[in-house]
Amino acid sequence: MTFASEISKTEKMARILILYSSTDGHTRKICDRLKEVIERQAHQVTLVSVRDEPHVDMKPFDKIVIGASIRYGKHSPLVVDFINSNERILDTKSSAFFSVNIVARKPEKNRPETNPYMRRFLKQISWHPGELAVFAGKIDYPRYGLFDRSAIRLIMFMTKGPTDPKAVVEFTDWQEVEAFGRLISQM
Numbered sequence: 001m002t003f004a005s006e007i008s009k010t011e012k013m014a015r016i017l018i019l020y021s022s023t024d025g026h027t028r029k030i031c032d033r034l035k036e037v038i039e040r041q042a043h044q045v046t047l048v049s050v051r052d053e054p055h056v057d058m059k060p061f062d063k064i065v066i067g068a069s070i071r072y073g074k075h076s077p078l079v080v081d082f083i084n085s086n087e088r089i090l091d092t093k094s095s096a097f098f099s100v101n102i103v104a105r106k107p108e109k110n111r112p113e114t115n116p117y118m119r120r121f122l123k124q125i126s127w128h129p130g131e132l133a134v135f136a137g138k139i140d141y142p143r144y145g146l147f148d149r150s151a152i153r154l155i156m157f158m159t160k161g162p163t164d165p166k167a168v169v170e171f172t173d174w175q176e177v178e179a180f181g182r183l184i185s186q187m
């Protein structure tokens with residue numbers, strides 16, 4: 001690599017914050033994959049859990065990505081609070097939001113325009129993320145406690161999903177995750 005190309009690479013390097021909310025680790029796994037893809041494009045990624053750092057300083061970052069999973073119909077209130085308290089700064093930066101949920105395993109509900117959680121969420125906040133994505137999540141029955149396992153099995157029974165209490169099923173389309181990573185690199 002020449003000195004000139006090294007400089008132009010440095011000039012284009014962006015600092016990207018990915019703030020996430022993940023209960024069972026799947027959204028975090030998606031964030032890890034995004035980080036891998038984005039860093040391959042020579043940008044710098046910092047991953048922060050909203051639970052660990054609800055007051056993270058966004059000033060040092062050029063782009064902000066927020067990702068959260070759905071539990072019992074909602075994204076974490078910590079994410080909503082974070083967005084509401086930082087709405088002004090969020091709107092000054094390139095930004096993206098993604099939602100992880102199991103309803104998105106259905107092709108007719110796996111896009112920002114067709115996923116009910118994403119649609120409802122966008123009505124609830126004033127921030128306007130530049131890019132949006134919805135990813136299907138994971139079912140991991142052995143990991144859940146009795147109450148959650150029974151509730152999710154019932155919902156899966158009603159919506160024709162997996163109900164075997166030993167089932168561990170990842171519905172995520174990793175190619176879509178990687179494409180979103182490349183989109184974030186370019187935005």
Ligand SMILES: Cc1cc2nc3c(=O)[nH]c(=O)nc-3n(C[C@H](O)[C@H](O)[C@H](O)COP(=O)(O)O)c2cc1C
Binds near residue numbers: 022101136144152
């Ligand atoms: C207790 C519980 C409640 C859930 N509620 C919903 C729900 O209401 N709608 C939905 O689409 N997915 C729901 N899911 C599926 C999660 O969104 C999915 O498992 C996701 O991969 C979890 O990501 P996380 O590990 O980052 O929290 C639920 C999962 C659990 C364990």
